[in-house]
Amino acid sequence: xxxxxxxxxxxxxxxxxxxxxxxxxxxxxxxxxxxxxxxxxxxxxxxxxxxxxxxxxxxxxxxxxxxxxxxxxxxxxxxxxxxxxxxxxxxxxxxxxxxxxxxxxxxxxxxxxxxxxxxxxxxxxxxxxxxxxxxxxxxxxxxxxxxxxxxxxxxxxxxxxxxxxxxxxxxxxxxxxxxxxxxxxxxxxxxxxxxxxxxxxxxxxxxxxxxxxxxxxxxxxxxxxxxxxxxxxxxxxxxxxxxxxxxxxxxxxxxxxxxxxxxxxxxxxxxxxxxxxxxxxxxxxxxxxxxxxxx
Amino acid sequence: xxxxxxxxxxxxxxxxxxxxxxxxxxxxxxxxxxxxxxxxxxxxxxxxxxxxxxxxxxxxxxxxxxxxxxxxxxxxxxxxxxxxxxxxxxxxxxxxxxxxxxxxxxxxxxxxxxxxxxxxxxxxxxxxxxxxxxxxxxxxxxxxxxxxxxxxxxxxxxxxxxxxxxxxxxxxxxxxxxxxxxxxxxxxxxxxxxxxxxxxxxxxxxxxxxxxxxxxxxxxxxxxxxxxxxxxxxxxxxxxxxxxxxxxxxxxxxxxxxxxxxxxxxxxxxxxxxxxxxxxxxxxxxxxxxxxxxxxx
Numbered sequence: 001x002x003x004x005x006x007x008x009x010x011x012x013x014x015x016x017x018x019x020x021x022x023x024x025x026x027x028x029x030x031x032x033x034x035x036x037x038x039x040x041x042x043x044x045x046x047x048x049x050x051x052x053x054x055x056x057x058x059x060x061x062x063x064x065x066x067x068x069x070x071x072x073x074x075x076x077x078x079x080x081x082x083x084x085x086x087x088x089x090x091x092x093x094x095x096x097x098x099x100x101x102x103x104x105x106x107x108x109x110x111x112x113x114x115x116x117x118x119x120x121x122x123x124x125x126x127x128x129x130x131x132x133x134x135x136x137x138x139x140x141x142x143x144x145x146x147x148x149x150x151x152x153x154x155x156x157x158x159x160x161x162x163x164x165x166x167x168x169x170x171x172x173x174x175x176x177x178x179x180x181x182x183x184x185x186x187x188x189x190x191x192x193x194x195x196x197x198x199x200x201x202x203x204x205x206x207x208x209x210x211x212x213x214x215x216x217x218x219x220x221x222x223x224x225x226x227x228x229x230x231x232x233x234x235x236x237x238x239x240x241x242x243x244x245x246x247x248x249x250x251x252x253x254x255x256x257x258x259x260x261x262x263x264x265x266x267x268x269x270x271x272x273x274x275x276x277x278x279x280x281x282x283x284x285x286x287x288x289x290x291x292x293x294x295x
Numbered sequence: 296x297x298x299x300x301x302x303x304x305x306x307x308x309x310x311x312x313x314x315x316x317x318x319x320x321x322x323x324x325x326x327x328x329x330x331x332x333x334x335x336x337x338x339x340x341x342x343x344x345x346x347x348x349x350x351x352x353x354x355x356x357x358x359x360x361x362x363x364x365x366x367x368x369x370x371x372x373x374x375x376x377x378x379x380x381x382x383x384x385x386x387x388x389x390x391x392x393x394x395x396x397x398x399x400x401x402x403x404x405x406x407x408x409x410x411x412x413x414x415x416x417x418x419x420x421x422x423x424x425x426x427x428x429x430x431x432x433x434x435x436x437x438x439x440x441x442x443x444x445x446x447x448x449x450x451x452x453x454x455x456x457x458x459x460x461x462x463x464x465x466x467x468x469x470x471x472x473x474x475x476x477x478x479x480x481x482x483x484x485x486x487x488x489x490x491x492x493x494x495x496x497x498x499x500x501x502x503x504x505x506x507x508x509x510x511x512x513x514x515x516x517x518x519x520x521x522x523x524x525x526x527x528x529x530x531x532x533x534x535x536x537x538x539x540x541x542x543x544x545x546x547x548x549x550x551x552x553x554x555x556x557x558x559x560x561x562x563x564x565x566x567x568x569x570x571x572x573x574x575x576x577x578x579x580x581x582x583x584x585x586x587x588x589x590x591x592x
Contacts, residue, residue: 022398022399023396023398023399025393025396025398026398026400028393029393029394029398029401029404032390032393032404033404033407033408036390036407036408036411036465036468037407037410038433039419039422039423039426039465040410040414040422042422042425042426042433043422043425046425054431055430055431056431057430057431057435057436058436058439058440059431059432059433059436100317101317101318101321102318104314104315104317104318105314105315105317105318105319107314108310108311108314108315109315112307112310112311112314113307113311114307114308114309114310114311114312114315115308115311116312117311117315120315120319123327124318124319124322124326127322127326127327127330129575129578130326130330130571131522131525131526131567131570131571131574132526133526133528133547133550133551133567133570134329134330134333134567134568134570134571135325135326135329135330135333136329136554136567137329137333137336137343137554137560137563137564137567138328138329138330138332138333138336138564139325139329140343141332141343142324142325142328142329142332164325165325166325167321168317168318168321168322169322170322170326173318173322198310198314199314223412223413226415227415227416227417229415229416229417229528229529229532230528230529230551233532234551234555244415245415245416245417245418245529246417248415248417248418248421249417249532249533252417252421252424252533259425259428259431262421262425263421263425266418266421266422269415269417269418270413270414270415270418273413273414273415274410274413276413277409277410277412277413278406281406281409284409284412284473285409285473285477288412288470288473288474288477289473289474289476289477289478
């Protein structure tokens with residue numbers, strides 16, 4: 001109300017002042033966001049240049065004859081299709097497994113009073129403190145053992161080696177437990193009185209109410225799995241089992257100075273996660289902001 | 296009555312254990328068991344391939360204490376962490392402060408600021424390798440237009456580590472912006488209005504109202520970014536392979552090199568344990584300091 005009353009007065013007192021049809025903050029925000037995404041813009045620009053244009057100094061800011069054929073070349077130079085399929089398979093298995101396994105455990109820790117639950121929970125959460133670099137050498141030996149004694153598809157140089165250690169995470173269990181605790185317990189009690197089993201309650205009542213948390217966990221897991229580099233570097237050397245980041249790093253090693261080709265490959269490698277990120281942005285923002293505020 | 300309770304309790308326990316067992320077994324095998332195996336390995340000599348792993352006592356740890364390359368790696372990691380953590384927080388706070396307003400298209404600006412979160416470390420490395428190329432890079436072209444001569448960047452022992460600091464700050468900006476923006480949106484507008492009426496200038500208000508209210512978010516970022524800084528690997532592997540002349544060899548790069556290139560797995564496991572203890576102590580100290588400086592409203 002007060003602003004509405006004041007505005008005409010303000011307008012009247014400064015009649016000659018130039019008024020912008022939009023907020024002045026755009027003069028700050030446009031250059032700021034531009035600087036932040038310049039690396040990405042430059043990647044796209046280079047991916048459309050000819051090699052001659054890329055090797056010129058000062059750089060050609062706008063390609064005179066954009067060359068989309070770089071993308072076709074990159075696609076044929078390295079098996080990007082295989083990398084995508086591999087990354088997608090690993091991400092799919094890891095996400096589905098995490099959602100199932102972590103929701104079962106998270107629900108038990110949130111609702112079922114069982115002997116040793118507190119101790120077990122503490123022990124599992126303690127693993128969150130351990131850097132991956134501490135466990136990676138033994139995990140390599142364990143995965144090698146699985147490959148030698150259980151199935152070669154779970155061992156070194158197979159996609160199984162990328163899935164196996166990531167099928168469940170302590171973070172996922174913690175995250176879902178926190179969410180399940182906020183689901184009103186009365187709903188569950190009513191169903192329990194009607195004779196529904198624990199599993200029935202979880203699948204019919206709790207999970208449908210927990211879709212926001214499940215999608216957030218799925219989004220975070222896809223991103224982590226897709227962008228993981230160190231573990232694939234350790235266990236995969238066959239090109240036909242490589243994921244996108246690992247394949248991209250080999251591609252970079254093989255074509256060090258062909259920048260347009262490298263950037264075309266780089267753009268292709270980024271597209272799936274950029275789409276996932278933009279579509280699921282809300283979930284990423286909530287999960288990061290949520291953990292940050294609880295600190 | 297008591298018997299019935301016990302029966303119920305027992306069946307609850309059975310249900311509970313049934314539900315947690317898949318997760319507990321997986322995390323047990325790939326999260327807990329390796330912690331113990333790594334400890335044992337750190338007292339052994341192992342090349343990862345042959346099953347023969349002789350016991351060497353504390354030799355690996357004593358060797359670490361005298362290894363000049365390990366000392367160098369620690370030094371590089373400290374310099375990197377000391378620049379990366381505050382750098383990312385400062386950039387994140389400034390960008391978040393600019394984005395904390397309701398103007399048209401704000402969601403587009405915000406998405407543009409968040410997007411670096413989706414860029415993989417490998418893509419980031421390739422992009423910055425090209426941006427900072429000493430002959431054809433965009434950064435040198437920009438420096439030349441303002442009268443500064445071309446720099447060698449990643450090819451220079453004195454500059455490479457700072458280039459890696461810059462590229463990782465860029466990579467983490469999206470994350471820091473999300474954290475700070477959420478915290479800024481939680482700062483009550485009334486506090487600022489009241490202080491403004493009392494005559495406090497914008498900078499004073501920012502320092503005395505906003506910064507203290509942001510302290511939980513800042514603590515989270517300090518802890519989280521430090522943990523990740525101590526684990527720096529991907530960008531170093533892609534851009535410099537620890538060079539030139541070990542100038543960017545950080546702890547985890549040296550660890551990986553020892554374990555999976557030189558096949559000194561026992562020695563690498565000892566290094567991993569030192570890293571583990573240091574990061575736990577580091578986090579504990581940060582929480583200790585936080586008691587003094589962090590305000591929860």
